[in-house]
Amino acid sequence: GAGVSQTPSNKVTEKGKYVELRCDPISGHTALYWYRQSLGQGPEFLIYFQGTGAADDSGLPNDRFFAVRPEGSVSTLKIQRTERGDSAVYLCASSLNRRGQVYGYTFGSGTRLTVV
């Protein structure tokens, strides 16, 4: 597609439930990033994929968070046993970035996750 697509746009879930957030990046973008943004804050880095592999997962807050990108395109962020503190907007971005070449990121519109 023309842009980065994230689904769902909004998700309300009960505390303790499992959720999956999907990101469909721009075709041909090998780099994919997940960020989390709380109200009034800047985006906080979660994880970065280069192709199928997670090149940097240092931002995942704990082992309840996991992300995959099995075919190097669509990525899914998975959150187990959700807590109210997980409520935030989850942003996905993709880029042509590869070693030695740097480009700006294209962001999706985000998934607003609310844990009640």
Added chain:
Amino acid sequence: SQQGEEDPQALSIQEGENATMNCSYKTSINNLQWYRQNSGRGLVHLILIRSNEREKHSGRLRVTLDTSKKSSSLLITASRAADTASYFCATDAVGAQKLVFGQGTRLTINP
């Protein structure tokens, strides 16, 4: 953790005036980027300046970078109501391969 800090946190000016936002960061960088965000959803890439560049222009935007002071500024000239948004600087630290964002500046343009 946030690498960059924007200043001011909020800025309100009249349409037609120039808006200047500043960003400071802590570590050596490969490049610095500025993004705009409307209504708390997706961010839009505005401009990228590499560590060996000092100034860059794009339309009404002017970005400067001073690596000795670890700071950057974004100037929007002849502001318009549509420029109302939050503006974030993001740094690509040496060896990091990811952007780290600051807290942002909320810019309001009054008609």
